[in-house]
Amino acid sequence: MSILHILNGDSTLYSFKQTDIDGDTMVWREVLSQGPLSTKITSADFWRTRAEFIRDVFKADTYQQDMIDQLAMLSEAYDEVNLWFEFDLHCQVNMLGVMNYFNQLSSLSSPAICLICPAEYPNKPDFRGMGELNGEELEYLYDNIRVQLSEADFVIAAEAWELYVNGNAADLQRYLNTNTFWGSLHCLKDALAAQLKRLQTNALGLNYIEQQLLHIYNSGITDRGELYRTFWNTEKIYGFGDTELDIYMEGLRGKGHLKPMSS
Template identity: 35%
Template structure:
């Protein structure tokens, strides 16, 4: 077996990784499983066909580009996993990373060879402050120090990740509820990330998700420039971990709420409430439909929507 393979959460981490003395090969995971539908049979052709269709429909890319950047590199990697004595996953505390992380952990748990070690580095709390740190916020020495604190994964963690991943892919998102109220020493950031996932569903009172409501609030406060608003969203988020593309897509989906979309002028009542009711909810997160589930802010769980 070769020595180590480091699976990184993004290209920015790769650039920082190159500045360290950490040995081993690297691979960048470029999927975003926290967005759109996700098939329960990870790495199957059904999984990849579903993801390719979603990414090409939702972002400015082609099927060929997706294959080149994501599909083919991972298929090649999956055929070479047995070559490594240790595989280290590098991810962060937010929803974006936690879903990707769970998917890969359950997959590697199924594919690992006898004697092969699978380990995890998950950044978040690294000092006495309340701040949670992403990998890209660390300096090369801090990144190397994180490796010394890696978690060596065993059967319990693999089974746990499999259960979480399958629950995320389920049509009933409340299958995840147990993991929001059951703290995990091995995965300390998962509960908060899944709670953020729940708040992506329309609020049963306002009809808007937390992200949508924040966009509306910022526009109501007078933010009248798209780029400024997205910048505020990126600074506002804590457990989402999304990039500007996700927020631009959400803003675009809310066009019907504005009297002047270019200047971000929000409609007033009763037109605003009517526009909210007419928002397109034809979207799947994991396995659950936004049209069929709502977030109940009182119980902080998902309930079937009245129209389901």
């Protein structure tokens, strides 16, 4: 049986190579939680726009080979595809992207698609993600929490993707209030609730992330590394890295809320 594993990052790939799990691997090197999106994720325009954004904001000059060229693997005739994504917003949006990519492919034969999505790990009370696990621990996840996604899961993913892309806070709030079935996407609701906070703003026009970063900054923590670590201690639901938080800090600086930071 031919198997493809779509991994959430290179840290997971490093540990995955230590396992005895069969199959090919692809790393989903994207940041769909940031930047312009459209619902038609299989379109050339979608990836052209993403390439421009990644190049301009993340200064990445290998996006074509690291991400776009890898998409061809999703059209290959695998019997099974395993999605390895975590609980945070960054990963959940990437998961939605992958699921909707498969959903939009005009293929007569679809593989069985399974999800490995840990929100916690035994004896790791401050579990942050699969990048901190070794090969044996990834095998534990594969053997114990892997679930095959159903048609209903893909319906939910399509609904959530459209809501995320459209970015309407009222629509997302309504969906969170009324949807009572999340299928096997057990981490999606909390991630979308975190996204809702990004869409809602206070009287100063700041969303939740900007408010939290500004609060930390105003408390006297102005060193970039310490400020970000303080944010991550309470807001791991977002899963944002340094560059993503840099975007918010630049926004705050542009609005006149911050002085230049030390790094």
